[in-house]
Amino acid sequence: MADPSSYRPKPGQIPDSPGVYRFRDEHRRVIYVGKAKNLRQRLANYFQDLAALHPRTRTMVTTAASVEWTVVSTEVEALQLEYSWIKEFDPRFNVKYRDDKSYPCLAVTLNEEFPRVQVMRGAKKKGVRYFGPYGHAWAIRETVDLMLRVFPVRTCSAGVFKNAARTGRPCLLGYIGKCSAPCVGRVTPEEHRELADDFCDFMAGRTGTYIRRLEKDMMAAAEAMEYERAARLRDDVEALKRAMEKSAVVLADATDADLIAVAEDELEAAVQIFHVRGGRVRGQRGWVTDKVENVDTSGLVEHALQQLYGEETGDSVPKEVLVPALPEDPDAVSQWLAGRRGSQVSLRIPQRGDKKDLMATVQRNALQALGLHKTKRASDLTTRSRALEEIAEALGLDTAPLRIECFDISHLQGDDVVASMVVFEDGLARKSEYRRFQIKGFEGQDDVRSMHEVIGRRFKRYLQEKERTGEWEETPAPTGPVPAPQDAATAPGAAPGPGTTAPGPGTTAPDLDAEPREDDGRPKRFAYPPQLVVVDGGQPQVAAARRALDELGIDDIAVCGLAKRLEEVWLPDDDDPVVLPRSSEGLYLLQRVRDEAHRFAITYQRAKRAKRIRSSPLDAVAGLGETRKQALIKHFGSVKKLKQATIDEICEVPGIGRRTAESVAVALASAAPATPAVNTATGEIIEEDDGGSTT
Secondary structure, three states: OOOHHHOOOOHHHOOOOOEEEEEEOOOOOEEEEEEEOOHHHHHHHHOOOHHHOOHHHHHHHHHOOEEEEEEOOOHHHHHHHHHHHHHHHOOOOOOOOEEOOOOOEEEEOOOOOOOEEEEEOOOOOOOOEEEOOOOOHHHHHHHHHHHOOOOOOEOOOHHHHHHHHHHOOOOHHHHOOOOOOHHHOOOOHHHHHHHHHHHHHHHOOOOHHHHHHHHHHHHHHHHOOOHHHHHHHHHHHHHHHHHHHOOOEOOOOOOOEEEEEEEEOOOEEEEEEEEEEOOEEEEEEEEEEEOOOOOOHHHHHHHHHHHHHOOOOHHHOOOEEEOOOOOOOHHHHHHHHHHHHOOOOEEEOOOOHHHHHHHHHHHHHHHHHHHHHHHHHHOOHHHHHHHHHHHHHHHOOOOOOOEEEEEEEEEEOOEEEEEEEEEEEOOEEOHHHOEEEEOOOOOOOOHHHHHHHHHHHHHHHHHHHHHHOOOOOOOOOOOOOOOOOOOOOOOOOOOOOOOOOOOOOOOOOOOOOOOOEOOOOOEOOOOOOOOEEEEEOOHHHHHHHHHHHHHOOOOOOEEEEEEOOOOEEEOOOOOOOEOOOOOOHHHHHHHHHHHHHHHHHHHHHHHHHHHHHOOOHHHHOOOOOHHHHHHHHHHHOOHHHHHHOOHHHHHOOOOOOHHHHHHHHHHHHHOOOOOOEEOOOOOOEEOOOOOOOOO
16 A cells, blocks of 8 residues: 555646646556646645545555646646546546446438438447437337338348349338338439438427428328328328327427436446437436545536547537536536537526426436346345355454344434334345334433443343243343333334334334234244344444443344444444445445435334324324314314314214213313424414414
């Protein structure tokens, strides 16, 4: 590992002008390329105290052995040179997007004497007009089949074309009218090229002209009583309309734009691009990348723009590019795009209307692409085995942790404090084993104390089950005081046991008061111990978990914590964290476990908070169901007006007897006044107007 001070240039040697710099390793390989408006200021950031650098940056500067730079005159030139060097040297510490699959495009070979329409993949060729990319090749073929009625352009290969020219007989498409048969001289090269140009114009979005022209010819043929020709033109119009319908209108103003969205986590990022031409989505593509450099959303967007338009010119660069975040120097990037296109390009963030709504759709696609990529990666058996082995080696475990349990605490400013326990077996989530806890030993915000309580409750129940089944020859005495809060599996609001499905986002949580049962009727228990307990947090949370286990006399279960800020792994009684490589499958698995525990905890916490907010004084009235509650609120308009009503007035509500009316009046009279809600925008107090909650 190199010391950055050993190759740090003297401050006076570095110019303060725009430029591009390269870090090289000891073998003179380029490992990182960057650009800067001011080279002196930017390079100084890399030679700070190592402890102050981001872990990814720290790894890069300690791997490098030298740095060099090239001065340019403008930021646009720096952007272009940075892209060229990244393509040339493929540096290991630069973000490099990779296609998650090879997307097909509709291509028209305008560089040939008789242009051909075909499906193409891979690198783009000079002189070929491309449309797309599309999600599936069959979508291209269906569109082409419809359009060949109106634009009968050649689609055959060079061999078929030459054979038809030699024999003087066209292929089947020539006989059925879906090819103009230039191979046998039915049309001249000029006429065929005109057909190809019209085909390209229609695909580029200029559709209205051709449909109006065909409809005019159809009406003229009908007036001339050429009904067969009119019927053929009618079918041509319908074919073009069906081809247009395959890509619905998403922007009413016939906009030509590309929309780029980014979904990212600590290690990876997914980019999705929608190509909109003439207001219709003409293509879609996506990339996934490892975040090997310290880069934010703006940087990811800039890299995506370089990747997307670095080799494009002319109309392939649209008039408008919509992004979720602007690059660090948006003016320079806009000038670079304008240079590629040959005219002005608008680079901006959509703020309202259809474009903002469409951007939200692209963002959802990016999130789904990232989730799918992670699912594919997690489902690989070899990868999971390697991850478990890496965790065992990093934490000094005797065997791979085949069962991992992770705990997380969630609350909102000390209210509705809950905890979650998720289980991963063989590297895969086992949702039937998930548990949820309410913190009952105390009130307020104390994550460390909450973690101690949850770990104690979970493993106290495990010890009770172990003793019940007779697995102990004698009951060992705990080494310290055993916490005695109400157990999770029997407490109201406790988590479901094995065999129940853990609720995901947007689902209704199961009834937690009913204890789940085995097939023979016995209650399900915390029966299986993990090899590794992971807590969401650093040293304090890890120490609390270890202390809870020690108090129960459990010393054969490993404990670690994963701190989110720098993704450091903490062990009990260690002053320094274990730092796993960013590309480590073991770290990736620990992050998945931690993120799942966080998701499960926050889902439960939000459900509890929503239930509390929706609570009403009427809930305390015994025997008053939801239907009669709604009838009371509908009759009086609000709980506030109901509270002012007399018993006789309450009895006027259908279905409410005098005894129930008296219970309602007593409940409302004894209810504590609700804390008024405040509109944070205006500062005004919002009056109660519904079933006991403020809005």
